[in-house]
Every structure is written in structure tokens, then in C-alpha cells.
Amino acid sequence: MHGRRRAIRFALAAWLLLATAARAGAAEPLASWNEGAPKQAILKFVGDVTREGAPSFVPAPERIAVFDNDGTLWAEHPMYFQLAFALDRVKALAPGHPEWTSKPPFSAVLAGDLKALAASGEKGILELVTATHAGVTTEDFPKIVAAWLDSARHPRFRRPYTEIVYQPMLELLRYLREKGFKTYIVSGGGISFMRTFSEKVYGVPPEQVIGSTIATQYEVRDGRPVLLRLPKIDFIDDKAGKPVAIEKFIGRRPLLAFGNSDGDQQMLEWTAAGRGLRLMGLVHHTDGEREYAYDRESEFGRLDQALDEAIAKGWIVIDMQKDWKKIFAFES
């Protein structure tokens, strides 16, 4: 009898061990999401399009998922992180440009006068971007960005910008890839800027990053070809530019699109207009304590018309305060 009991106990222990191992292997998807409508809608949608034999089934090569970056995958306050890079870059380059101290918008940056900078409008911002993002080769620019990302810190969270990323969205990206989706970034941010960290931080390789571009030019210098970044905007990947860029770079309509601002509205409309099941979602910044609370009046990431359309059409609206257990991985 002792032998039998021992055998039963051993079998039970083995079974427990195996069951635990199986659970650990198939980690719960979307662990940082609270139960609620957004999580349920995502799980149901992914189940529907990946269930073989179902009428809603979509073959893996057509499972294209697109994500905005600023405000959707990482934060965008108190200002777009790439703008913080441009401002730091103006300061770094200023010694070589004595004329900047009296030339807006550079003078505003050097004086730390963000109000005057804002008053310079889009034209001023574009001037800053071209002055700070051009004039170097495509090989040197990523090194400049990487050095900045290593040393710069977010003013509120006192951490590298690449840590100010939303843990629930990282889980969503990973979950989709596990389910055969190809995950893309489609952002108004600079394509070369984002590619310096997209693979490491989001698991998104450079060829799946779509963004705004400046013109480049092929030159042979001392027998060695280089691509020189020119002070000239090539394409702004925002608003109606997003569907244009998706068609150009991917050539397939996304099955799923997530954004957070009016800049993403056309991308979501374009996705929604496809045949069969599609999933559209907006990240709504509702948590002033753990992150930031803003929408219709915000200077960065304004969410106004797209929010109305999302509510009218039943797109997912993620309430960051309510729907996310955790916003950043570094939260205790």
C-alpha cells in the first residue's frame, strides 16, 4: 500500500509540474490589460481571423497590423520625443552657428522660450527638423540618434525615452506576432529616427517601420558611395498621408490599426473600409496620474474628430486609466 500511495503522489506531483510548465510556456496574452471591452474585442477578433475553416479566417500573409508610434506605443508629452531630440541637437550644433542666437526659431530654442518656438508654427518646426536631421549621411545619422537616446532622459519619468513605452501595447504587438500578424509602425515621426530603436524596443524590424522622410541623395565620396540626408522634406506620414504610405510601402490593406490622435483618423478609416472583419482602436490618454490626460485640446496628439468617429462607428477606445493595469514596465 505504501508503494501505491507513493506512486500516486509521484504521479500527482509530475502532473502538477507539467501543468505549471505548460502554463508558463503559454503566458497569458495581454497580461497588463484589465478585463473589459477592449481586451475582449482584441481576443475575439484575433480568434476569428486565425481560426482555420471559419468564414472569417484570413491567411497569415494578409495579417497586416499597423500602429502609430507617438502616443500609441510610447508617450508624446510634454512634447514629441523627436522634437526633444531636435531641440537638444540645436543646442549641440549652436557653437558652429553663431547666427542662430538671433534667428528664429533657433533663437527661441537657445533661449529656452518654448512659447516663441510654438509661435513659429509648423514652418518653424520644419526648419528645426531639416537643420538638425540633415547634412549627414544615412550611416552617421543613426549613430547621432543612438547617442542621444543613451544620454537623454524624459523630464518627468527621469528615464531613457525608450523606457517610456506602453507595456500593454508591447504585449499586444507580441501577441499579434505570435498569431501570425506582421506588425508595422506607421507614424508621423521620422523613419530613420524610429528605426534606431524599433527592433530592440518593439520587436519591429526596420523594414516594417514607415514614417516621415527627408530626401536623400546618392553620392560617391572618395570612391565610396554614401546617401546624404538633404534639408528637404520628402514625405509627411500623417493624416491622409498614412493610407498613401501604407499602400506604397506595404501594398496590402491592414487588418488591424491602432492610433491615438486625429493624425491616425484616415489610417483607421482606410483599414475599416476593407472587406471582412477589421479591428480599429484608439488609445485615449485618460490617466493624468500614471501618464498624461489629454484629448481634444492637446497640442501634441490632439484627439478630437477621430474620437467622435470612433464612438460613432464602434471602434475600440482604450481608456488608459480603466483598461490598463500597468502603463509602463517600470511601475512598481
Added chain:
Amino acid sequence: MHGRRRAIRFALAAWLLLATAARAGAAEPLASWNEGAPKQAILKFVGDVTREGAPSFVPAPERIAVFDNDGTLWAEHPMYFQLAFALDRVKALAPGHPEWTSKPPFSAVLAGDLKALAASGEKGILELVTATHAGVTTEDFPKIVAAWLDSARHPRFRRPYTEIVYQPMLELLRYLREKGFKTYIVSGGGISFMRTFSEKVYGVPPEQVIGSTIATQYEVRDGRPVLLRLPKIDFIDDKAGKPVAIEKFIGRRPLLAFGNSDGDQQMLEWTAAGRGLRLMGLVHHTDGEREYAYDRESEFGRLDQALDEAIAKGWIVIDMQKDWKKIFAFES
């Protein structure tokens, strides 16, 4: 003893079956290539960059291979196949454009006067392309191309254009993908034109096709968003445009590049200038019997300066007559 013999015979049969299955699974790579320098160089290069632990090893995500299309993957004589499409399209659209009968270059097309068409130069060709490739949505254009590909026949081979593809290059594409490479097309041809058949014919999905583009515009028609193709060239993906497009679309330097004309020269130079092992190759059209023989003087696919550079730098030059057992799959 009978039982033992039977068991041995059974074991032998099973072993033979397994061995045969294993051979069938690992078909000989590059079967249509003759033994010779190009085949050996390809096999050696792929071995070197995929051998784990070797100093020349390259991780799979960085194994980017780029291929020109016209003259590299499919033929380009007696004229670029997409030009044949444009000419047929002019004829199809002519009833709605009575003014074309007296307006060059359309009048030349309608009169079948290829000499006058050639005299209209690049400007004339661009006029033809914008008139025949624009004015429709991005959803309708592929349908027009697909219908043409279904009905049009190559004037010499009397087969659909999508069969006038080089069997050895199909084998090379497949072999590279089996070895973890991501295969891209980087062509002067229209991106949307090529995407209609690239996946089926080459196994290259739309998002890995890079080509020339015309501008598109996002519009909402009766509540439904469309992308309208505008009669305006956005980008010509040829010569120095190829490295520019590779950097924009892929953001990584290719490990391997194949082309066949001076339009590919900068793409090969850009590839060659990367660190570590790189493989550059040109398809040299030397077989007037099975295909076409042309190089320095050809109107379509001129190979002159790039050939000199390839010889000087030791890039692979594929002699189609000598190096390929078979050019087309339909050859007996």
C-alpha cells in the same frame, strides 16, 4: 529465421523510404545552373554567411537580397513588358480620347509607329505611363493589370508574360529564402504593376516589392475612402534612385544584389560598400537563340558601364548561354 528475415527486409524498406523522402525534401539547389563560377560563388557565399560560428556569419534578419526585375527575373525584349501594357492600354482607351489620333506620342502608338514613339523620348514615355496608369483607384488598377496579364501574349514566345521568367533565378530566389534571406524586388518598373504577380510568380509578397511610383491621393467617395492614382510621377526607382529607395523602404543595406543593366549599377555599388561579405551579380544576355543577346547598345536594358565595373571588381557576371542549363521552365 523467417521472422528475422522479414524484420530485416522491413527495416531496409523503411530506411530506403526515409532516405528517398529526405532527398525529395532537400531538392538540389540551383538545378538549372551549370557548374561554373557563378553557381560556385553563390553557393560559397550563402554557405559563408549562414554558417553559425563562422566570422562571416550574418544573422537571418540582416540577410537582405535585392533583385532587379526587367531583364533580371523576367525578359525585357522586344520591349519592357510594362510598356507593352501601356501601349495596349492606349489602344483600349482610345475610343474615349478622339484627340489622341493626332496627338503624339499617342498618335504614334495608335499608328503602330514605334520609331516615332521612340523619338518622343523619355518625356513621351512618361506621358504614356501617366495617361494609362492613372485616373483609377488603387483597388481598380490591379484588376486592369491582371486582366491584361491574362490575355496578353509575348510576341515571340506566344505565352503569357508571367511565363517569360528565368527558371534559374526562380531557383535562386527560393534557395535564398530557404537559407533565411528576405528576397526583395527593386525595379524601375511600377510598384503596383509588379505587385499584381510578384507573389504568385516569384514568391515575393507585395511588401517586398519596391519600384517606381506615381502619386496617390486619399479621398472619401460616398462615405468610402479610396486612393486615387494621380497623373504625376512620385519616384523613379532607377540608377541612383535604387539605393535611395532601398534605404527608405528597407532601412538595411542588402547582403546580395542582382541586376542586369546600367540602371542597377548604383544598387550594386551600394551593396558592395557594406562591411563584410557581399555578393553582387549581373545577368548578361548572351543567348540570342534561347532568349536575346544584347548589352552595350540595347535600348532596353543597356549594360555598359556596369559591365565594366563588374569585370573590374570581380562581381559575378552570369553568361546566360553558358551558365544556365535552362532559361525558361517551358523549354523542352
